[in-house]
Amino acid sequence: MSILNVEQPAVGGERIAPKLHTRVPSHATRVSLLSADGLCKSYNADKPIFSNICLDVKEGETVALIGSNGAGKSTLLKCLIGVLPNNGGEISIFGSGFSKAPSAKQAKQIRSDIGFVFQKHSLVARATALTNVVHGLLGRPGSWRGWHHALAQNTWREAALDALDSVNLAHKANERVDQLSGGQAQRVAIARALVRKPKLFIADEPAASLDPKSGHEVMQRFVDLAKKNNITLMFTSHDMQHALQYADRVIALKSGSVFLDQNSIDLTPADLKAVFDG
Numbered sequence: 001m002s003i004l005n006v007e008q009p010a011v012g013g014e015r016i017a018p019k020l021h022t023r024v025p026s027h028a029t030r031v032s033l034l035s036a037d038g039l040c041k042s043y044n045a046d047k048p049i050f051s052n053i054c055l056d057v058k059e060g061e062t063v064a065l066i067g068s069n070g071a072g073k074s075t076l077l078k079c080l081i082g083v084l085p086n087n088g089g090e091i092s093i094f095g096s097g098f099s100k101a102p103s104a105k106q107a108k109q110i111r112s113d114i115g116f117v118f119q120k121h122s123l124v125a126r127a128t129a130l131t132n133v134v135h136g137l138l139g140r141p142g143s144w145r146g147w148h149h150a151l152a153q154n155t156w157r158e159a160a161l162d163a164l165d166s167v168n169l170a171h172k173a174n175e176r177v178d179q180l181s182g183g184q185a186q187r188v189a190i191a192r193a194l195v196r197k198p199k200l201f202i203a204d205e206p207a208a209s210l211d212p213k214s215g216h217e218v219m220q221r222f223v224d225l226a227k228k229n230n231i232t233l234m235f236t237s238h239d240m241q242h243a244l245q246y247a248d249r250v251i252a253l254k255s256g257s258v259f260l261d262q263n264s265i266d267l268t269p270a271d272l273k274a275v276f277d278g
Helices: 073-080 104-110 127-135 143-147 153-167 182-194 213-229 242-248 269-278
Strands: 032-040 050-058 062-066 086-093 094-096 114-118 200-204 232-237 250-252 257-263
Touching: 032 073, 032 213, 032 232, 050 073, 050 086, 050 232, 050 257, 062 073, 062 213, 062 242, 073 114, 073 200, 073 232, 094 104, 114 182, 127 153, 127 182, 143 257, 143 269, 153 182, 153 232, 182 213, 200 213, 200 242, 213 242, 250 269
Parallel strands: 062 232, 062 250, 114 200, 200 232
Antiparallel strands: 032 050, 032 086, 086 094, 250 257
């Protein structure tokens, strides 16, 4: 029976589709992929976005980062991967540590090991799905040939086709992205991230622009691909159901700090509602 067609009662009369959990190694036995200790970020000294953030994300985990608008979710993600400088604390990612910002060498290595998926998918609308996925390899040696799939080396085209096949869109490879549905376009964006063979997926509200059915389909495929390829996934979301159903673990930001950090199987919708109340 499909996970999307089954519901169970939850606290407060709310209902949520149950999550199919696979047995994973305990938190203590898995290797740390990304951690922060005492992380702070502020654009205005009188009003920090967040302070003293401590977290540890393990290899192969799927982590939902939730919080209300302005809680600092996207800013935290950008600080964790060195896209934005922080104002204090220590970060370790892929076995390399930095404080305020990574060195140029570190930043290049970090970028090469991350696949990004955004709410608006950031695809080239007039280009084909295949060309957009090949764009995921830009920055690699010979990447000037990656601007169009017809110029790309055979190994890149084959890798891009494999990635499209992984999201069940190989048959759409030669169609322009602006001719695809929203859900299909987001799956192309996932394929573009996957083709890099990353260690970490970073997804900022990946289903927010989709209708509920397409949003569930995209999230299920995204999580399945991450698990199949042992890729750690961190995604932000306002959708409590997505956080509980698709993440192994939920980290919630509230009032500039970590409000909760728990395994999703131990949480209810009522627990997450408290994140957005007050």
